[in-house]
Amino acid sequence: MAHHANLVYSLKTSEDKDLNYTMFQAFEWYAPGGGIHWNHLKEKVPSLSDMGITAFWIPPPYKAAGGENSVGYDIYDLWDLGEFDQKGFRHTKYGTKEELDALVKVAQEKGIITYVDTVLNHKFGADHTEVFPAVQVNYDDRLQDIGQKRDIEGWTAFDFPGRGTKYSSFKWRFNDFTGVDFDNKTGQNAIFRIWGKSWSTRVDGEKRNYDFLMGADVDPTIPEVQEDLFDWGAWTIDTVGAAGFRFDAVKHIDYRFMSDFIKSARARTRKPALFAVGEFWKDSLWDINNWLNNLGTQFSVFDVPLHYNFKEASDSWNRFDMRKIFDDTLVRSRPNDAV
Secondary structure (H helix, E strand, O other): OOHHHHHHHOOOOHHHOOOOOOEEEOOOOOOOOOOOHHHHHHHHHHHHHHOOOOEEEEOOOOEEOOHHHOOOOOEEEOOOOOOOOEOOEOOOOOOOHHHHHHHHHHHHHOOOEEEEEEOOOEEOOOOEEEEEEEEEEEOOEEEEEEEEEEEEEEEEEEOOOOOOOOOOOOOEOHHHEEEEEEEOOOOEEEEEEEOOOOOOOOOOOHHHOOOOOOOEEEOOOOHHHHHHHHHHHHHHHHHHOOOEEEEOOHHHOOHHHHHHHHHHHHHHOOOOOOEEEEOOOOOOHHHHHHHHHOOOOOOEEOOHHHHHHHHHHHHOHHHOOHHHOOOOOHHHHOHHHEO
8 A cells, every 4th residue: 555545544553653554355256155255254364464464455245146156246236235135145255244244343353454345337137127218339439329219128127125125215227327238128238328318428538438337337427326325335334344445447437426425435434534445447647647636535546557567577577677667657656546
């Protein structure tokens, strides 16, 4: 973590004032499913603490469309942390809510704080379909329509029957999204913009507009959507006992919404130093800086250009000039925001 983030966001005691604070990705894509991960990680807390780990980036802890073997990025219900019988299981891939609570508590006792992997861009696994007008768009040019408006059948109705109205009574419908990637009526896989909707202009400019990524694309301009997500942001920090967020796929999310979301979470949890780090996966310092400059609040991102410099150095064997390792990187241009 960057020096500034260390000073502001990390735990510090009188015994370890000079500790080198280190965030650990506490999972990997092929970690075993079946709901065992939280307990497995809890067993590793003492040894990881002894190694100098001071923060866990945990995987998406809420219910995913793929059930107990889903990594979690195919988000179904943010409000289900492994508490309700949905998608065939009560637990998530990683375990139950009670097991997550126990992990976070043990980690805190050992000086390790928790950041929650957060997916706000899209949803998967709707409970039933809806028919609505839409237009297909060019995959490589999202601002170019293909053909005419027509009715499609999309997976956009989320009722959360296993959870009911506990924690949130909001039920998602097609108007809460901007687009989908499947027409159930014809079986066609393509990107469809819901008629009357526009892609956000405050996103990355790849493919002329990179608002849409996958699934049912969340429309953050809908007041009820904002309210539900803002409520969830404060709730999950308080419920999990987390110290911050790791945000997935932020280059696809309206930067004004992201700014408002983290400001709301900091205000409502009364934690002005609540940590936020985003995954803006692009080897372009200019684009990353442009996105950060528009936020109007402190927000860290992973230093993707530095990652690619390391890759180039590795691929080049002994031919790489290590004096250039920090060229065009976030850690050099704005170290306070680099992770």
